[in-house]
Amino acid sequence: MATQVETKPTAPPAPGPHKERRKKRAWILPTYTGVIIAYLFIPILVMIMFGFNEPAGRYNFQWEGFTTKWYNPDRLLEFEDLNEAVKNSLLIGVISTFVSTVFGSLIALALTRHRFRGRAGLNLGLFLPMASPEVVLGVALLALFVSLNVNTGFVTIVISHVMFCISYVVVTVKARTSGFDRSLEDAAKDLGADPWTTFWTVTFPLIFPGILAASLLAFALSVDDYVITSFNAGGTVTIPLWVYGASRIGVPPQVNVMGTLLFGIGVIYVLVSIFRGRRQGAVPSPPVKAG
Amino acid sequence: MAEIRLEKLTKEFKETLAVDHIDLVVEEGQFFSLLGPSGCGKTTTLRMIGGFEDPSSGAIYLGGDDVTDLPAYKRNVNTVFQSYALFPHLDVYNNVAYGLKRKKVDQADIKKRVEDMLVLVDLEGYGPRRINQMSGGQQQRVALARALVNRPAVLLLDEPLGALDLKLRNQMQLELKRIQREVGITFIYVTHDQEEAMRMSDRIAVMNAGRFEQVGAAQDVYKLPATAFVAGFLGASNLLDGEVEGADGSSAKVALAAGSTIALPAARLPNERGSVRIGVRPEKIFIEAAGSSGGGTENRGDNAIEAMVDISIYTGVSTSYECSTTDGSKVVVYVQNMGASADALAPGSKVRLSWHPEHTFAVEKNSSTEGGDNEMSDRGGTT
Secondary structure, eight states: OHHHHHHHHHSSOOOSOHHHHHHHHTTHHHHHHHHHHHHHHHHHHHHHHHTTBOOSSSOOOSOOOBOOGGGSHHHHTOOHHHHHHHHHHHHHHHHHHHHHHHHHHHHHHHHHHOOOTTHHHHHHHTTHHHHSOHHHHHHHHHHHHHHTTOOOSHHHHHHHHHHHHHHHHHHHHHHHHTTOOTHHHHHHHHTTOOHHHHIIIIIHHHHHHHHHHHHHHHHHHHHHOOHHHHHHOTTOOOHHHHHHHHTTTOOOHHHHHHHHHHHHHHHHHHHHHHHHHIIIIISOOOOOOOO | OOOEEEEEEEEEETTEEEEEEEEEEEOTTOEEEEEOOTTSSHHHHHHHHHTSSOOSEEEEEETTEEOTTSOGGGSSEEEEOTTOOOOTTSBHHHHHHHHHHHTTOOHHHHHHHHHHHHHHTTOTTOTTOBGGGSOHHHHHHHHHHHHHTTOOSEEEEESTTTTSOHHHHHHHHHHHHHHHHHHOOEEEEEESOHHHHHHHOSEEEEEETTEEEEEEEHHHHHHSOSSHHHHHHSSOOEEEEEEEEEEETTEEEEEETTSOEEEEEGGGOSSSSEEEEEEEOGGGOEEEEGGGTTTOTTOOOSEEEEEEEEEEEEOSSEEEEEEEETTSOEEEEEEEOOSSOOSOOOTTOEEEEEEOGGGOEEEETTOTTHHHHHHHHHHHHHO
16 A cells, blocks of 8 residues: 555656655655554544543533543443443453464464365365355354254354354464474474474464464454344343444443453553564564674 | 494385485494485485484384384484574574473583583574574574584484585584584485585485485595496596406406597406496596607506597686597596696697596496486586
């Protein structure tokens, strides 16, 4: 995208010295970048901002005045069913993230290092949950659960979340495992590490950043999901279901606060993973003399 | 005790025979090279000794014990990989300490051995460095230290200098040789570089198409190549067709297709009669203008043929002449530029090429590796 903008001003051969021309277009890229970043962040900023709003009526859509009272635990937790929904969402998120990350990472490893029958099919099949419309998946899962006489609820939500998260985990972890230098594992074995030790001392630490990123993505997808969850939730309520239900009578600022807190946790998680990535040796090395 | 022995070792990949029933004994403390063109099976052989490939058949003995079915992590053998394969998530110290930690050596001992090893490879004080902060040559030394610190019975090196530039390569060759002498461990060194192999090794095995063409001391393999392939791969050589005329005691006579009869030690003939190919190294041949034959004191030997200069190339230290004999065979001659014979022989001039019977070798005429020979002669000429 950036290149698109960069090429535009070079098209007409501008008169004058080269430096001046460069100075003239120096503002384009920063401005463009700023606009895109604003586009990405404004919704989040609005969410955070309205967590500090003091709405006049039931609707938290108009800025009335600044307050931090929604952050007071008494007010934050005043809706029992919202608390329940948050608890459900977090629990479902953690369980489905864990399960899908473990299975997805193993599938990614298998796909990148073994040639087995049905490998191409699996590679393609993994894209299907990502490519097919969520509504279709939701309906299909419901039909499946009903025909198997399974009562929908907490467990069916977890099952469905694991199902669609795995694809994303596989794709994310595969990006890391496909560039993996197998001779590192040979080296570990050569130095006396059995396969189990080799995995935990060499393979896992090296693909860990990919696994961390994948788990973050899976958690976000799970906490966020409305469509598939709504078909398979039974009586269980998650945050998206509760917010959607509440939107008809007015979403209270507590929802914004919960959202802000979740967002904060996500940011910390990302920062930790970036920091870890740095320490893993992604820092450009200073030039060192040969010899 | 650290002798290594291969018995009928074979590796088949789907349709190709990568390593074809090879037998080999490498004695303890030797610097042994497996030399051959890419795809000849030398790396596969090394990987089987290291335990990274399972042999299709045959056996590997390490100090008398059969280790054929032992997994890599249980073999008292360590490898320096072509790509070094250093762990990027560990610093230099922990890379070198990795093997000792697996063996549950106690911390103080690990520290001492790692630091001693870093001194040996000239990397004292580099312990806390990250791998990506090290240059190629330094990484090479870390890889060496990481393998040697475990005191293996045998160290395997898979073209470890391939990624270095020429100057660093030459430096590291000497360094490796020094370290090998200091630690006294058997080194098995895989390379496709004949100069490197000759410079460093006690013994060389020349490999081609999954088999050994010749195994012997570096000098012997160079002086007396057993096959046309070896002659072409190890340095440059001239091969001339001829018919064996018969032996007279220890000396044999061969009539060359190029028109003259030459002599060589009878023991060097691959077959007692019939066709052979006579070989002589370019630097062993004396070249002079055809008319002046016979009288020169510089005459290097009794073997002589008539030829014509095609091309002469002046390279400073020496001049190389490409000549063709009367039957069309090509002969390359290197002449040291010592100043005396300043008048270079011009292309087209008739010359007499002579050499000593002692410098003559012979290989089988219809060896299966003739294709390889032609290909390798070119390579030999360029190095």
